[in-house]
Structures are given as structure tokens and as C-alpha cells.
Amino acid sequence: MTADDGVSVHETYPSRVLTGPGARHRVPEEAERLGARRVLLISTNSAKTAADDLAARLAGRLAGRFGRPAAHTPVAVTDEAMRTVRDTRADAVVALGGGSAVGLAKALAARTGLPQLAVPTTYAGSEVTPVLGETENGVKTTRRDRSLVPGTVVYDPELTLTMPPGLTRTSALNALAHAVEALWAPDATAVSDALATEAAAGILDALPAVLARPAGLAGRTRLQEAAWLAGLCLAGTSMGLHHRLAHALGGTFGLPHAELHALLLPHVMAFTLPSAPKADARLRRVTGGADPAAVTARIARAHDGPTTLAALGVPRERLRDVAERVAARPHPAPRPVEADAVARLLEGAWLGS
Ligand code: NAD
Secondary structure, rough: OOOOOOOOOOOOOOOOOEEOOOHHHHHHHHHHHOOOOOOOEEOOOHHHHHHHHHHHHHHHHEEEEEEOOOOEHHHHHHHHHHHOOHHHHOOEEEEEEEEHHHOOOHHHHHOOOOOOOEEEHHHOOOOOOEEEEEEEEEEEEEEOHHHHHOOOEOOOOOHHHOHHHHHHHHHHHHHHHHHHHHOOOOEEEEEEEHHHHHHHHHHHHHHHHHHHOOOOOOHHHHHHHHHHHHHHHHOOOOOOOHHHHHHHHHHHHOHHHHHHHHHHHHHHHHHHHHOHHHHHHHHHHHHHOOHHHHHHHHHHHHOOOOOOOOOOOHHHHHHHHHHHHHHHHOOOOOOOHHHEEEEEEHHHHHHHH
């Protein structure tokens, strides 16, 4: 955070990161490195084939499996998984899947102190952040603690080949949102600026190529690497209006994480970038001078699923309430976050204008 005296602090988190096609096959070795003898493997159905293969490779080191992580880490699901941790006497957790699987592993680590190994299959970035969001009785709370960061991360681009085009597009835009907000964050540093600029360049360059050729491993590799950098931006800087709106809307109406981020981002960029000259200049370097909000809007609107808050089922009459709640918790932002202006932004996102 940049203090009044102009001093800023950059904090990083220790993790060992493996990247590259086939990296997932190193997971048993990495588990051994952690001293794990009884691994609990968390995965979703989407990663079933890879999870079955990993289970076979873990062989005698596999203590049990849990296959029902859910979005926004419901405490009831964590309680159920905790029973599996106890029944299997697990001494490490491996999460194979998107942000939901990684979030559940973090929730288990928060309760047990078990070491975690994350094998992400989307671009959400949670695997490198000290943040855990959990939901109970419809309320989402977030905690931040360096002990939540998985000690080992394995990025295998082959695991992203199964992402359908819709998830590829929206999850990549979710990653872009981390980079964009890092550029206008009050606690941005030279390091976060470099990470965010390279992340944005990688995403905006690789995403169209991946959407045109979803099975192209080179494009998938570049996109995953850019998403890793974006995740580091999320870990290292305070997120602003975009993430606050996504949190408020997602928590209140139970909306799909990546689609919500994707449709909001161009609206928040159009709102903020005119007041954030450094972020605007860095993003224009990436877009070759084109308006970054317009470039992002073109990508977001081509999604084959919901592209407006209306299509996601958000009641129009509740927008004002969300705007007021977000404006009532002021945070340092390039453009003042006033309820009227935020309500207009949300109205635009509702209509898709
Ligand atoms: P997700 O993990 O919920 O996955 C979305 C859907 O895509 C699921 O149905 C999943 O099974 C499927 N899927 C995942 N990978 C796939 C693949 N390779 N091929 C085909 N299908 C696949 O969604 P997400 O966007 O990755 O993560 C969202 C969750 O992560 C939310 O709960 C969010 O709050 C959390 N999150 C946390 C942080 C953090 O720093 N704490 C950061 C980002 C996201």
C-alpha cells in the first residue's frame, strides 16, 4: 500500500510453480517433495479423466477423493469435505479444477494447516493468491492470509484444452480484470505494473488465437501463462471497483463468476480509464493505441452466453441498492465511486449499452 509519505510495499508469497505441457504428471513427485503420504484429491467432473489418471499415478499415496467442490466455496460443502479429511487422515490436499476446486482446498487448509498443491484448469488465478471467499446463508465473506497460498502450483496447458469457448473467453476476461485493476490500484508498484502489462498483452494477444483454434497448445500455453501473471496481480494489489461490484452482485444474486466478470469489465474500464492515465497508457501500448474498453467490449460481447446483467437474471430495480452498498464502502480509486455514477454504470451493464 502506498502511504501518505509516498512509500509503497510490495509483498510476494512463496510458492513453487511448474509450467508446461505434461506438468501434471509431476504431481506425485511434488507430493513426495512435500512429504505427503496420504493425499486427498479434490476435482470436479470436468477434470474427471485427468483426475482418474492422477489418482492412478498417486497410487499408494492417494488416501481419498472428493468430487463435489462448488462455486463460492459454500461452508456446508467444506464441512462435508472436512469429514473426508478426517476419515482418510489426509496429510495434504491436491486440487485439480477451476477456482471452485482450488477454493475448497484453501478452505480445508485454513481449517487444518494441511499443505496444498493446486493444478488449475481455468484462468481464475486463485491458486497464487492469499484470498479465500466463502459463502454461508447467502453471505460471502473473504479472508486474506499468506498461509492460504498453495505451496505448489502446477500449470499444465493440456488441462485447459477441454475448456469450451464460452468458459475460455469469460475466464480469460476474468484474468484480464485482475491485470486491469492492478494497473490503477492505489498500491501498484513497478513489479505489479510490469506483471499487469505483460498479463494484459498475453491475454489480448492469445485469446483471439485460442478462440479461433481452441486445440492449439501454443496459444493455450501463452494464455495460461498470462493468467498466472494476472493471478499474481490479484495477489499483490488491492482490487477496486470492478472486483467490488463483482463481489456484491455475485454474492447477492449467486451469479456465475467468470461470466459476471466478463460482462462487467468493459463497463468498469470505460468508467475508470479516463481518470487513470497511467493504466490507460499502458493498456493502449498493448492495444496498439485502440481504446482498451472498446477492445475488451468487443471480446466480451461475442460471448455465446449471457452478456448483460439482465440476461443473468439480475432484477433491474435492485441495481441502485448494489450501487449504494458499493459506494458506502469507499476505497481509493482513480475516479470517485459515487452511488449515482455507479448506478448508471450498472444500468449500462444491465442493458448491454
Ligand atoms: P469454476 O471452478 O466454478 O468452474 C466453472 C465451470 O467450469 C465448472 O462447471 C467446472 O467444472 C468447469 N471447468 C473448469 N475447468 C474446466 C476445463 N478445463 N474444461 C472444461 N470445464 C472446466 O470456475 P472458475 O471461474 O475457475 O472459479 C470461480 C471460483 O473461484 C469462484 O468461487 C471464485 O470466487 C473463486 N475465485 C477465487 C479467487 C481467489 O483469489 N480467492 C480468484 C478467482 C476466483
